[in-house]
Amino acid sequence: MLEAKDLRKQYPAKLALQGLNLQIEAGEVFCLLGQNGAGKSTTINLFLGFVLPTAGAAYINGLEVAKNPLKIKQHLAYIPENVMLYPHLTALENLSLFSSLAGFNYQKGELLTYLAQAGLPTEAVGRRVGTYSKGMRQKVGIAIAVAKHAKVLLLDEPTSGLDPKASNEFSELLRALSLQGTAVFMATHDIFRAKEVGTRVGIMREGELVDVRSTTTLNANELEQLYLHYMH
Numbered sequence: 111m112l113e114a115k116d117l118r119k120q121y122p123a124k125l126a127l128q129g130l131n132l133q134i135e136a137g138e139v140f141c142l143l144g145q146n147g148a149g150k151s152t153t154i155n156l157f158l159g160f161v162l163p164t165a166g167a168a169y170i171n172g173l174e175v176a177k178n179p180l181k182i183k184q185h186l187a188y189i190p191e192n193v194m195l196y197p198h199l200t201a202l203e204n205l206s207l208f209s210s211l212a213g214f215n216y217q218k219g220e221l222l223t224y225l226a227q228a229g230l231p232t233e234a235v236g237r238r239v240g241t242y243s244k245g246m247r248q249k250v251g252i253a254i255a256v257a258k259h260a261k262v263l264l265l266d267e268p269t270s271g272l273d274p275k276a277s278n279e280f281s282e283l284l285r286a287l288s289l290q291g292t293a294v295f296m297a298t299h300d301i302f303r304a305k306e307v308g309t310r311v312g313i314m315r316e317g318e319l320v321d322v323r324s325t326t327t328l329n330a331n332e333l334e335q336l337y338l339h340y341m342h
């Protein structure tokens with residue numbers, strides 16, 4: 111569902127990504143760990159088509175991102191650290207707007223169902239999202255992804271700044287999406303969540319993917335030790 115082939119990004123003064131090779135299947139949750147500046151956001155931005163590769167290619171659902179910038183957006187949803195919504199519109203209005211932009215025109219009842227499934231409290235649905243907490247905005251982001259029938263979900267540090275309960279709820283939503291076949295690629299600093307929600311974990315250092323492990327093969331403590339080993 112997601113593939114990187116010799117994917118490389120050179121900025122004038124920095125080699126941000128050096129020849130990434132990776133495949134992520136439907137239903138997988140791949141968590142990418144790495145220090146600030148390791149190249150995680152660059153990788154996500156290459157999959158989104160926000161930046162162009164210097165060499166190699168990124169593919170979404172078999173389509174080369176750089177050659178199909180609009181088409182690939184039909185298949186994916188993106189949740190950054192702060193989900194971008196229209197603050198003066200309600201959750202219902204935001205969801206209606208974003209899903210119609212993606213070509214889906216839902217009845218109010220369907221929109222309410224998507225928001226409820228994403229865990230947004232009923233009392234909040236008709237309130238301007240400018241009044242929402244970060245966790246609530248993330249839930250609207252998930253509702254938009256589900257309403258768009260996104261096959262691929264890209265997330266850049268989605269749980270940073272969330273309290274443990276909100277972070278846990280968010281992880282459960284991701285798990286539910288992956289069980290429905292969505293491929294999830296998430297950059298995070300949260301080793302514990304990566305172990306909990308991920309099916310595989312990758313460690314990136316200075317633009318290089320230095321290790322990939324299945325989360326069934328190690329516990330959170332072992333993952334932390336492995337991470338620290340690479341950061342020395």
Ligand SMILES: Nc1ncnc2c1ncn2[C@@H]1O[C@H](COP(=O)(O)OP(=O)(O)OP(=O)(O)O)[C@@H](O)[C@H]1O
Pocket residue numbers: 121122123124125126144145146147148149150151152153
């Ligand atoms: N537009 C740009 N122009 C020049 N250099 C850039 C640009 N974007 C990123 N870089 C550099 O590329 C490297 C990788 O940055 P990137 O944002 O991908 O790291 P990251 O792993 O996401 O870090 P963080 O955890 O802080 O988000 C860094 O050295 C960064 O300064």
